[in-house]
Amino acid sequence: MDHRHELDLPATAALLGVPTQAVARWVRKGVLPAVTRNGKTWFDRIKVETWARKMGMRVREPAKRPQLEGEEGSPVNPVLAAIHRGGLVPDLPGGSVEETFANLVRSIPLPASLPPEELEQHLLERESLGTTGVGDGVAMPHPRQPLSSHIDEPRIYVARLREPVGFKAIDGQPVTLLLLILSTSLKNHLALLSRVVHLLRTPKLRQDLEEADDLDQLLLLLEADLES
Amino acid sequence: MARPFGRFREAIGNVQSDFAVLALVGIIVGLGSGVAGLGLHIGLAGIRPEVEGIHDRLPWLFPLLPAVGALASWWILDRLTHYKGRGISDVIWSAYREGGHMPRESMFTQMLGSVLTVGLGGSAGPEGPIAFTGAAIGSNVGTAFRLSEKRRTTLLCCGVAGACSAIFNAPVTGMFFAIEVVMGQWVSTQVLPIALSSVVANLVALAFIGKDQTIFEVPVYETGTFDLAFCLGLALLAGLSSFLLQRGIHLSNAAFKRLPVRPWARPFIGGLLVGLIGIALPQVLAEGYSETESLLNGELTLGLWVVALVFVAKAVATSLTLGSGGCGGIFAPTLLVGASLGTLYHGFLSQVFPGAEIAKVGAYAVLGMAAVLGSTLHAPVTAIFMVAEITGSPITGTGDLLIPLIVVTAAATLVTQHLWPGSFYHRKLEERAGSQGIALDARILADLGLDELIEPVQTSLEEDMTVAKAHDVVVDCDLDLYPVIDRDGRYLGMVRSLYLLSVDRTAATLMLVSDLMDARWPVVQDDARPATLFALFEQNDCSVAPVVDADGKVRGNIRAESFLRRYHQELLVHTAR
Numbered sequence: 001m002d003h004r005h006e007l008d009l010p011a012t013a014a015l016l017g018v019p020t021q022a023v024a025r026w027v028r029k030g031v032l033p034a035v036t037r038n039g040k041t042w043f044d045r046i047k048v049e050t051w052a053r054k055m056g057m058r059v060r061e062p063a064k065r066p067q068l069e070g071e072e073g074s075p076v077n078p079v080l081a082a083i084h085r086g087g088l089v090p091d092l093p094g095g096s097v098e099e100t101f102a103n104l105v106r107s108i109p110l111p112a113s114l115p116p117e118e119l120e121q122h123l124l125e126r127e128s129l130g131t132t133g134v135g136d137g138v139a140m141p142h143p144r145q146p147l148s149s150h151i152d153e154p155r156i157y158v159a160r161l162r163e164p165v166g167f168k169a170i171d172g173q174p175v176t177l178l179l180l181i182l183s184t185s186l187k188n189h190l191a192l193l194s195r196v197v198h199l200l201r202t203p204k205l206r207q208d209l210e211e212a213d214d215l216d217q218l219l220l221l222l223e224a225d226l227e228s
Numbered sequence: 229m230a231r232p233f234g235r236f237r238e239a240i241g242n243v244q245s246d247f248a249v250l251a252l253v254g255i256i257v258g259l260g261s262g263v264a265g266l267g268l269h270i271g272l273a274g275i276r277p278e279v280e281g282i283h284d285r286l287p288w289l290f291p292l293l294p295a296v297g298a299l300a301s302w303w304i305l306d307r308l309t310h311y312k313g314r315g316i317s318d319v320i321w322s323a324y325r326e327g328g329h330m331p332r333e334s335m336f337t338q339m340l341g342s343v344l345t346v347g348l349g350g351s352a353g354p355e356g357p358i359a360f361t362g363a364a365i366g367s368n369v370g371t372a373f374r375l376s377e378k379r380r381t382t383l384l385c386c387g388v389a390g391a392c393s394a395i396f397n398a399p400v401t402g403m404f405f406a407i408e409v410v411m412g413q414w415v416s417t418q419v420l421p422i423a424l425s426s427v428v429a430n431l432v433a434l435a436f437i438g439k440d441q442t443i444f445e446v447p448v449y450e451t452g453t454f455d456l457a458f459c460l461g462l463a464l465l466a467g468l469s470s471f472l473l474q475r476g477i478h479l480s481n482a483a484f485k486r487l488p489v490r491p492w493a494r495p496f497i498g499g500l501l502v503g504l505i506g507i508a509l510p511q512v513l514a515e516g517y518s519e520t521e522s523l524l525n526g527e528l529t530l531g532l533w534v535v536a537l538v539f540v541a542k543a544v545a546t547s548l549t550l551g552s553g554g555c556g557g558i559f560a561p562t563l564l565v566g567a568s569l570g571t572l573y574h575g576f577l578s579q580v581f582p583g584a585e586i587a588k589v590g591a592y593a594v595l596g597m598a599a600v601l602g603s604t605l606h607a608p609v610t611a612i613f614m615v616a617e618i619t620g621s622p623i624t625g626t627g628d629l630l631i632p633l634i635v636v637t638a639a640a641t642l643v644t645q646h647l648w649p650g651s652f653y654h655r656k657l658e659e660r661a662g663s664q665g666i667a668l669d670a671r672i673l674a675d676l677g678l679d680e681l682i683e684p685v686q687t688s689l690e691e692d693m694t695v696a697k698a699h700d701v702v703v704d705c706d707l708d709l710y711p712v713i714d715r716d717g718r719y720l721g722m723v724r725s726l727y728l729l730s731v732d733r734t735a736a737t738l739m740l741v742s743d744l745m746d747a748r749w750p751v752v753q754d755d756a757r758p759a760t761l762f763a764l765f766e767q768n769d770c771s772v773a774p775v776v777d778a779d780g781k782v783r784g785n786i787r788a789e790s791f792l793r794r795y796h797q798e799l800l801v802h803t804a805r
Contacts, residue, residue, distance in 0.1 A: 019679070021679060021680045022798075027376070029327065029377045029378050030376020031376075036374075055797065055800045055801060057797060191704050
C-alpha cells in the first residue's frame, strides 16, 4: 500500500481547519474515510480532500510555524528578526528617488518569482501616492500590497545612502537612511511599521542603524540596546 | 482478545464499502437475532402449559401469577443491568443519539423479563422485548467488530428486523418495522443488510418451528364497495381507540409513579390487578393471540357483549401492565384491541344497515387490527405488511381485503396523528430528550462539544493596565475584543480594541483598561450546552462571547461566526449520503 499521502489525526484536523475532536467523532461515526493500523487511525490525504470538497469544506495548507521566536524559543523582537532575514546595504548610490530605488532593488537578494523591476515599480507606485519619508532623514519605502506570494516572512533591508536624496519628506529634510519593509500580511505590516517608528525615536538605536559595520554587528548592537 | 481476531477486526473495519461489511456482519446479526426469537418462542411455549396447569389445579393462585411475573421481571431488569433502556423507544434513542450503543446484558435481560411478564399472564406482547434484544445483539456485534457508529446503527436495525422476522415469521414486516420505526428514514444502502438479516433470521426460526407456522390462520375474505366506505368510520374509531390506549398507558404510568410504595411493589400491584381482571376475563391475559385469532376467524362464541368487555378490559390490562413497569410490548395488545374493535364495528353496521352487503365479521376484525396497530406505531406501512404476513396470506393473497386494509390503516394513522402527534415510541423518546427534542438540530448540537468551539485567547488585558500599555498589546494582536481579568486571572468583562485605540496618547497614560470595560458582556459557562449559544448570541446581539470556567478563569472565546460554520459542517456531515 502507498503510505506517502497518509496523515494522522492532528494533521487531518489542521488540513480541514476543524478541532481534532470533530475529526475523531467523524471517524467514530464512520462518515470520514480512515483506516486503522495497529490501533492508530490514518487518513489518505487525497480521500480526505475529496470528502472535504463533497462536504463543502475548505482544505487548508498545513499551518506554518510562527517564526517570531529565537533559537531557544524565547521571543525575539520581530524587527530584529525581519532585519536578520533582510540585510544591510552600507553604501547605496543614487541621486534621485528613482535612481536610489533602481540601485536598491538590484543590490539585495530577491526571490526568483519577484524580479527587481517589479519591486521597483511597486515602490514607485507607493511613493507617488505620498512620501514615505517619515522625517529626521529616514524613509521607509514599501509596496502597497503584502508580498505573501513571494516571501514567507517579513523582511527589512537597511540601506545607508551615499549622498542625501530629497524624498519630499514630511519635515523637508533630505533622506540618508532607507528602511525597505517587505511584509507578508497587512497585520504584520502594521505591527512592524509601528515598532520601527518606535525604534527610530530612540537616538541610541538610530545611531546603531547609522554606524554598524556589517549586518551581524548591527544585530548585536540593536539587541543589546533594545534590552537596556 | 486473541490477536488473530484483532487483525480480522481491523481488516473488516478498513473495508471502505459499507455494503460489503454490513452484508457480511448483517448475516451474523440475523443468525443471532433469529436464535433469540426462537429462544423467546420456545420459552413462552414452554411456560404457557405450566401456567395453565396451575390455573386448573390452583385457581385461587391465579391472580397472583401476573403479579409474580411482573415482579420477577422487574427484579431481573433492576438487578442485572444499570441500563435504563426498556423498550423500542430506547432502541430508537440509541440509534439517534448514542451511535447505536447498547450494553451487553441487554441481549438477554429483556428476553427473560418478557418471558416472565407475558408468560405468567401480564397483558403485553413479546415483540417489544424481542426487538429490543435483537437491537442489542446487532449493537454488540457492531461493537465487537469495532465498527463505526453509522455501521453499528445499521446493525442495530438489522437486529430489530431479524428479531421481528423470526418471532412473527414475517420477514417483510421485520424489515419495514426496522426502517419505518427505528431508522425513521429510507437509506438505500442500509436496506439490503436489513433485508438480509431479516431473511436469515426468518430461515433460522423456520428451520426449528416449521414452515407453515403463521401466527393466525385466517380464511380469505371477499369485500365490496360498501366496505371501502365503511372503512372510514372504522378508521376514525381505530384512531380514537389507539389514542385512548396510549393515553391510558401514559396515565397509568404517571399514577403508578405517584404511588407511595417501593419501586418493586409497582409491577406487583399492576400484575395483581391484571390477574384480578383475568379471573373474569381470561382472554385479556398474556399476549392474547388465540383470542385474536378466533376474532379474525369471525368466531363469536360468547357474543358481542363479551367482545366489548374484552375491548375495554384489554386496554385497561395493558395500561396496567405496561404502566406499572412490566416488561413487554404494545404490539400484541393492539392486535386484540383492534380485532375486537373491528368485530364490534361490524356488529354495529349489521344493526344499522341490515340490508347492506358488507363483508364477514372476520374481515372487519382484520381491518380493525391493522388500523389500531398502524395508528399506535405511527407506521402504516409496517402495519399493512404485518397484517398481510401474520394472517398467513401471501402478500396479495389477502384477496381484495388489501385495498380496504391500506385505506383504513392510513386513515386511522392520520386520525391519531391529529389527536396525539408522535408515535407511542416517539412520545417516550421526547420525554427522555426533554427540552432538547430529537430533531436533527438537537442531535447536531448534542454532538458538538463546547471544547470544540472555544478559540483560545492568547491575550487578555489586566484591569489595572493603562490604556497606553494596552495600545502596545493591541497593535500586536489582531483582535476586536479583549477579555479583561483581575490580578488573579479571573474574568471581569470585555473591552473593544476600538475604544482603546480611540483614546489619544496623553489621556491613555491616565486611563485604565477597566474604565473602558463592559462588565455586562454575555458570558458562556464552560459547562453550557452548545444548544444555548444560538439564544445567547441572538438575545444579546453580539458575535463573540468569552467562555469562563468554574474558577472564573477565561478559557477562550466563542465566535458566532465560527460556531455557525461548525454547525453547518456538522449538518452537511450528518445528512451526507
